[in-house]
Amino acid sequence: MTCDFYHQANKSVQSLQAYAPGKPISELERELGIDNITKLASNENPLGCSKKALEAARKALEDISLYPDGNGFALKTALANKYGLQASQLILGNGSNDILELVARAYLNEQSEAIFSQYAFAVYPIAVQAVGAKACISPVKDWGHDLSAMLALVTDKTKVIFIANPNNPTGTWLGEGELRQFLEQVPDHILVVLDEAYCEYVEESEYPDGLAFLAEFENILVTRTFSKAYGLAGLRVGYGVASETIIDILNRVRQPFNVNAPALAAAEAALSDGAFLSESRELNRKGLCFFMKSLGIRGLNAIPSVGNFIAIDFGERAQLVNDELLKKGIIVRSLIPYQMPNFLRVTIGTEQENILFFEKIDEIGLA
Ligand SMILES: *Cc1c(COP(=O)(O)O)cnc(C)c1O
DSSP: OOOOTTTTSOHHHHTOOOOOOOOOHHHHHHHHOOOOOEEOSSOOOTTOOOHHHHHHHHHHHTTTTSOOOTTOHHHHHHHHHHHTOOGGGEEEESSHHHHHHHHHHHHOOTTOEEEEETTOOTHHHHHHHHTTOEEEEEOEETTEEOHHHHHHTOOTTEEEEEEESSOTTTOOOOOHHHHHHHHHHSOTTSEEEEEOTTGGGOOOTTOOOHHHHTTTOSSEEEEEESSSTTOOGGGOOEEEEOOHHHHHHHHHTSOTTOSOHHHHHHHHHHHTOHHHHHHHHHHHHHHHHHHHHHHHHTTOEEOOOSSSEEEEEOGGGHHHHHHHHHHTTEEOEEOGGGTOTTEEEEEOOOHHHHHHHHHHHHHHOOO
16 A cells, blocks of 8 residues: 555645745746846846845855754844844844744644734744644735734734734735734733844834834744845844843744854844845835836726735736736736736836836736
8 A cells, every 4th residue: 555645644734725936037038048038027136236245145054064043142143232132032034934933833833823813924824724723814905914813813822913013915004003902902921923024125103113112022023134224135034022031942943053144144234234225215115106106197006015015906907917027028917816916017227127017018008
């Protein structure tokens, strides 16, 4: 008898859907045999990364025969100094994705439940289901998190609540007042993960700094990343901030050398390059304006976004538009995996990339 290694897998893993990433440029190049492809699919920084970060990563390559600093001392110190934290409140991850998984591994099991919103980041269901916990999915309000609906799902099995602020793929965000009110109502033994992957882009005055909540609430973990505004997606580095106790627990299930040496060095250097971050933010602000204006002219609707991406409603033609854009060398993100089949998520690019996107949309036509 042959062994069935599908059914040998954990039940909860058998029903998992693998994460569908944006198509890599090299893959579309192979398929089309062309080479000037524009990728607006993965919310990467169109300006690349800080020169200082690149330089630091290159230098770190000289020592890659050595294990990296498993404690990430230098990067944690730089983060602690920048944000007024203790190093013991910080954990580093192989992307902030890594930290979301550490949370699931340390706090969830087959008996527990985690709450997150419909149309929230696709990694939450994967992390939760991978450890056999139950995913409780709250309905949205105007495409964004409905905090009272989330609260209504709390049971005595709830261990973790994931909130992305702003959210991906919708670009929606929560203000300081509503988030504070929510945190006051969440039972304080439930860990609230505030995923702030795009916080560096948000300029709304009502947008809360998740780190400021740490002084008031002990049940919060803020996660951030160097993948988006800092432009280091390929190196995989993110961080989590929480109480010493939570960080200690997460560290117990962390791989000893989860963040590689070039990533540690680049992230540390990136933190010190405020000019690059400002430039990225400014480009994004102008790009978002250009998108809103260009969409309006064409009678296209989008979900108002504060991130570096925008979910555009193409109605029933969304998949066709996606396919046509691919043929024209533009990669955007289908939101079928998010059960938003009428939407395409487009990353805000450089000025030229944004213009090109709308030129291609006009070629495809909207009729
Ligand atoms: C991109 C993203 C992340 C994490 O990305 P990493 O590259 O793993 O740091 C986390 N949350 C959201 C909502 C994201 O969009």
